């Protein structure tokens with residue numbers, strides 16, 4: 001009964017508890033309060049076990065933060081976890097002090113303490129938020145939510161606007177989160193923490209109401225730790241209209257859908273074909289088996305019956321990199337299973353790979369450096385264009401994300417045959433904040449360093 005949305009790892013069993021979220025409306029500033037704490041969620045099917053989670057405001061995903069482009073936001077975070085935490089606002093080109101990276105841009109928020117984040121989102125689009133302290137655990141336990149910045153479309157352009165937050169959870173047979181594997185060196189040295197249970201918006205099967213002939217916007221967000229997912233709408237060929245919150249000219253998706261690496265977002269426009277009573281499946285197609293993840297349920301209703309290509313979303317103002325004066329840099333990724341590090345620099349000393357793994361839990365290196373370096377790996381002047389060659393010498397795909405900036409992808413080489421192309425055509429026309437670099441791939445990105453900080 002569970003098999004349709006279970007990834008091939010093992011299986012499990014679940015249910016839910018959602019408290020109202022606290023949003024207070026002030027005059028000019030959008031005010032939110034976000035409380036991370038332990039709770040439960042119904043990730044499995046009716047009458048199955050409840051799952052122990054950590055959640056923002058007791059819901060998985062956390063509350064949708066919906067704000068306006070160019071309008072200030074204030075978000076109070078009250079940490080009711082037993083661990084220090086922070087929140088990172090992924091994809092928001094934000095003041096560095098508000099970026100939420102523990103021990104780099106702020107001290108982590110201790111248990112029982114609070115922190116106020118203030119920012120003014122410069123871009124309209126689909127973003128998300130999550131902890132940036134022990135992310136490998138806090139994210140996997142359920143701490144994430146969507147952050148929608150409005151202002152890229154006019155009202156009435158789409159009949160509905162749905163956000164679909166996709167996650168894979170690693171659950172045991174009894175429905176509880178598999179805790180023993182947190183920090184597992186095996187996961188860390190291979191492809192990361194993969195889950196076995198897929199949820200959309202924290203539900204076993206998401207059900208979204210639509211009317212036949214409607215034009216709907218679906219904002220997909222991949223909040224999993226490590227799994228690149230691929231989504232398709234059965235018998236439909238949607239348009240991609242934005243990647244990582246930045247608009248692209250509408251491009252039809254491939255027949256098997258659209259690929260979304262961890263932390264990436266894809267906005268789709270779907271013109272719904274169907275009759276009242278039809279259930280249109282949302283399928284996950286990255287594996288050998290198509291997993292049914294949810295449904296668009298066709299209802300009776302009036303339609304606008306649009307047939308044309310959808311309009312472009314309104315562009316954001318992102319500084320174009322100046323390739324004529326760019327500084328060329330390289331980021332070489334090494335280590336991990338299959339190509340373990342011979343040695344790397346760690347906290348100022350060259351240490352052999354075996355000791356790095358056993359004593360320091362360090363398995364990977366950027367440019368021969370394991371963990372964070374004392375000094376910056378690179379420095380840029382304000383307004384300087386950086387051309388960064390991402391060289392993946394490992395046997396594993398890596399999603400690389402630049403904070404506080406969006407970049408152009410200039411080129412990609414040597415994609416292995418078994419890897420499906422990651423929306424190459426669309427990527428070439430977009431700014432992104434996260435790029436999936438496949439094993440043995442070299443990808444070149446460029447951005448203007450216009451947002452000071454670490």
Ligand SMILES: [Cu+2]
Nearest residue numbers: 089090091403
């Ligand atoms: Cu980010």
